[in-house]
Amino acid sequence: MSRTTGAAGVVGAAAKGSPRTRSYEVATHWQLMWWKFRRHHMAIVGLSVLGIFLVISLVPEFLAPYRAHTRDLRYAQGPPMGIHFFDSTGTFHARPFVYGWKSERDPVTLRRITTVDESKLYPMQWFVKAEPYKLFKLFDTDIHLFGVEGSKVHLFGTDQIGRDVFSRTIYATRTSLSIGFIGVMIAFVLGLTFGGISGYVGGMMDLVVMRVVEFIRSIPTLPLWLALAAALPRDWSATQVYIAVTVILAMIGWTHLARRVRGKLLALREEDFVLAARLSGCSHVRIIGRHMLPSFMSYLIVDLTISFPYIILAETALSFLGLGMREPAVSWGVLLFSAQNVRSLVLMPWLLIPGLFVIVAVLAFNFVGDGARDAADPYAK
């Protein structure tokens, strides 16, 4: 840590980040971090993407035009619909529209063929009334963000049995992100507790905790997940499996955090300001709460951000292999599971669109994590 050169470094940073130098001088640790984070453009982009994902997970019922299990049999296995401004004659329409379609079977291959019917136009509508739902499990409503009247709109197409891929992806976002969030929180509590005991008490406790951590980490992850997931009873409900998968992922995720907490505590114990606090007569509780925790909270947040994508990817991998979440639950992994065979890949490549969401989410978390890591020590250059 280059504390000695730090002061000069942040003055420059502050001149850019804050309107007045005066506010820099009375800025808290967290404000300094935010100013430094703001200068990391990719991290800001990542944060905005995560903000969008957060909104999606909060109100998927409103954003998705249909429910996850509503079937549109007439448009089953249909490709994504284009949203158009110009019709086939070249006339401009201020309100975008989707074409109607005709669905028939190829008489030779019996393959279902959907053909666009350019004679019928269905304009897109905002705030349409469609299937009823309870917003936040409280308010009865049937307003959806968008839709068409008289027909259906399938932005990402439909799957084998005619369910809207866009709506399902929206619902899956909630499941996958909440697994990540709850998993990270459980891992955080476990890591903080065991890492804290290990680092602050030391001695025999340290030895035992660290050997356990090493043991868990030495087990190859994929077989371990498989074994744990295979142990889940097949007759469990989707909710029970959801909770179990979250706990399984957290049980492995905490080890990394415990090590970081321990390392940071060991380093902080030697800091002069901690000794100064002890000489001032501070109790252990005050030393940990007032002096040690604030100094490494920022590092923990970085670690959490970075461990988020691992848990999301782990859930996706487990569900993709058919060992995590299963139908009728919808998660990104469950959606990708249905895109597993070559036939659907060739005939319905749009089933892979949920994979893009996984990639975007993981990248966003990584960018935010990068920015946060740089900002975690606002005193370094």
Next chain:
Amino acid sequence: MTDATPPSAGAAPLLEVKDLAVHFPVGRRGLSGRGGGVLKAVDGVSFTVYRGETLGLVGESGSGKTTVGRAVLRALEPAAGSVTLYRDDEAIDVTGLDPQDLKRVWRHMQMIFQDPYSSLNPSMTVADIIGEPLRVNGVASGSELKEQVMTIAGRCGFNVAHLNRYPHAFSGGQRQRVAIARALVLHPAFVVCDEPVSALDVSIQAQVLNLLKELQGQFGLTYLFIAHDLATVAYACDRVAVMYLGQLVEVAPTEKLYYTPLHPYTEALMSAIPVGDPDLPIRPVQLKGERPNPSDPPAGCRFHTRCRFAQDVCVAKAPPLAEFATGHYVSCHFAGDLDLKGAMDHPASTVARR
């Protein structure tokens, strides 16, 4: 050179350290935590600090200066020996206190650290940092606490208008003033200054040294001043103790130690004071070899492996720290018999030119 007179033989002691030893475990240890060696960072150090004086503690890196400073406060647990603090008419055995009593005694013994960048918690405002000892000891709260913080910050030369700022807004010198204010806010009698100026610019060093002297007069403070810069020590200290490999080799009033050293190691130190003139030749007394490994110190006199006067007796027997002249202690079999040069006798030195 300091103009303070060394305390007379009858001056009242404030702190008495006897046979202090601090050990650190080194090397590999088994699963049970046993095995491995012991590094005797401090091995049988005894000295007395008198009321109102500044006792310097010098030595090269790794000689155990900082360890002594911390063990005296029991920030580190000493392995052996005793530390006694004389307060009013009471003799407090610091080494025997339980944690609760120790907290009470820390109100009278404080510390100023070397690095003002790591000694201030970056997530607290300056006012919170200075006020913390008052708050946790229940000395003051509310507006009274604010007032006391402002008073001590002002006395330490810190602009009280800046009290609600965070440490990152300040330079090293300002931060060190904050650290000093925190150490003094409870009005301790004794302060360990652990290289308080060595991390600062030379121009700031003098300011902080003068501040420490000023505060010493105002509050009647007694300092244990740990440093490795001999010019700083000459300026700040009334008496100086020289450490080598975890032991004291010589303790004397500053002038005597600098001009008439009695230990060959002190002589070597004095000859190494840099000269402020690039044209003047500097011929330090070269010590042969390397400093021995402190986890395996040589038998007999610890300095014999590098001493140009070493005899058989030095290998066989460790010399005790004995009073050679009034107030001048030295640990050498041949004290007084050797022809040693002081700081003045070398071609030129900062001390000699003052």
